[in-house]
Amino acid sequence: MIHFQKFTLSNGLRVIVHEDATTHIAVMNLMYDVGSRDEYPLKTGFAHLFEHLMFGGSSNIPAYDTPLQQVGGDNNAYTTTDVTNYYCALPAVNLETAFWLESDRMLGLAFNEKSLEVQRKVVVEEFKERYLNQPYGDAWHHLTNMAYTTHPYKWPTIGQSLSHIENATMEDVKTFFYKFYRPNNAILVVAGKVTQQQVAALCKKWFEPIPAGPSYHRLLPQEPDQVQSRRKVVQGDVPFPVLYKAYHMPAKGMAGYYAATVLCNLLSEGKSALLYDNLVEKQPLYTRINAYMTESLDPGLFVISGSLVPKVAFEEAESALVSLFNQIKAITPVALEKAKNQIEAQLVFGQVNLVDRAQELAIATLQGDTNLVNSHIDYIQQVDLETIQAIAETILQEQNCTTLHYQTMTQF
Numbered sequence: 444m445i446h447f448q449k450f451t452l453s454n455g456l457r458v459i460v461h462e463d464a465t466t467h468i469a470v471m472n473l474m475y476d477v478g479s480r481d482e483y484p485l486k487t488g489f490a491h492l493f494e495h496l497m498f499g500g501s502s503n504i505p506a507y508d509t510p511l512q513q514v515g516g517d518n519n520a521y522t523t524t525d526v527t528n529y530y531c532a533l534p535a536v537n538l539e540t541a542f543w544l545e546s547d548r549m550l551g552l553a554f555n556e557k558s559l560e561v562q563r564k565v566v567v568e569e570f571k572e573r574y575l576n577q578p579y580g581d582a583w584h585h586l587t588n589m590a591y592t593t594h595p596y597k598w599p600t601i602g603q604s605l606s607h608i609e610n611a612t613m614e615d616v617k618t619f620f621y622k623f624y625r626p627n628n629a630i631l632v633v634a635g636k637v638t639q640q641q642v643a644a645l646c647k648k649w650f651e652p653i654p655a656g657p658s659y660h661r662l663l664p665q666e667p668d669q670v671q672s673r674r675k676v677v678q679g680d681v682p683f684p685v686l687y688k689a690y691h692m693p694a695k696g697m698a699g700y701y702a703a704t705v706l707c708n709l710l711s712e713g714k715s716a717l718l719y720d721n722l723v724e725k726q727p728l729y730t731r732i733n734a735y736m737t738e739s740l741d742p743g744l745f746v747i748s749g750s751l752v753p754k755v756a757f758e759e760a761e762s763a764l765v766s767l768f769n770q771i772k773a774i775t776p777v778a779l780e781k782a783k784n785q786i787e788a789q790l791v792f793g794q795v796n797l798v799d800r801a802q803e804l805a806i807a808t809l810q811g812d813t814n815l816v817n818s819h820i821d822y823i824q825q826v827d828l829e830t831i832q833a834i835a836e837t838i839l840q841e842q843n844c845t846t847l848h849y850q851t852m853t854q855f
Contacts, residue, residue: 455627488602499558502551625656
């Protein structure tokens with residue numbers, strides 16, 4: 444059980460406090476309700492670019508990292524399709540340093556042409572290294588661009604095109620910042636050896652004077668139901684042919700999401716799971732195969748990917764995979780209980796780390812119910828064989844699927 448207290452500042456900043464007297468560490472997690480889904484189609488990659496720009500200094504602090512390290516702190520950040528998240532951990536006695544640093548860059552980021560140019564180059568190199576020059580690096584670009592015809596999930600977090608970041612102007616950057624990086628578009632979680640009274644006082648001192656921005660009302664184009672199979676074959680300088688199949692699935696926390704979570708475990712978790720046992724061990728068509736979910740806040744993707752054994756044709760490997768779905772009807776109560784227990788253990792283990800707890804509290808708050816951090820296990824345990832079969836029949840349909848055959852150079 445993760446205990447917490449909540450309050451909201453007059454400028455709209457939502458604050459969650461998680462007291463843990465067993466540690467001498469404090470964690471500050473600041474989640475902004477902006478991800479790549481909030482970008483314009485011709486200006487993608489801005490949410491991720493901002494993750495980098497936020498470390499380029501603020502109005503009163505030339506370098507974010509230096510004062511944090513001087514008091515024994517460490518920090519990091521990440522961007523997803525849905526959020527941009529910044530977090531730091533430091534000795535609890537030095538908590539006010541984190542408040543000073545985070546509030547100053549929320550109040551006034553240093554819009555510096557040199558910083559923009561430096562971070563632009565960093566992001567461009569990351570794009571090239573991870574997506575253009577890495578085997579299978581462009582696979583996600585192909586999959587999302589096919590699977591989504593309307594919703595902004597159709598481009599990856601890094602961006603749709605290098606040119607969008609290369610052509611970003613300072614005016615673009617300022618517009619993005621003042622639209623999204625406002626207290627009323629953020630959630631602050633403070634966890635560790637802290638008290639609610641202490642955090643409230645620090646929030647009043649450092650964050651409450653920051654003015655709220657205009658309310659952001661997200662009106663994204665909703666993806667229509669996919670009613671026809673989509674397929675593509677690409678060729679690359681890759682070591683093995685890989686099959687990708689992506690199925691539309693419910694959003695994180697919505698009806699069917701927890702059943703899909705258990706289904707994913709049954710298919711892919713461990714060597715006794717259906718995919719590995721049948722398609723790697725019993726009929727060796729794949730050298731490895733797994734399933735995973737995007738876990739996005741709007742309807743996401745349930746993805747199965749596998750590397751084919753040399754000389755195995757895509758048609759044979761794909762046919763065997765699709766045929767395997769019939770075995771979901773034969774899942775036993777014992778196998779289901781094992782899957783649910785594995786997921787419960789993962790959820791419990793994921794709450795051991797203080798940073799992870801803080802981030803879970805933030806995302807649950809963004810979903811509209813902070814107490815979701817304590818309800819996930821209950822929802823998982825409620826999944827039965829009937830709901831597993833129902834979600835499988837709903838999701839794992841060919842007309843709901845986008846298929847990518849990633850071939851090696853020698854296959855053409």
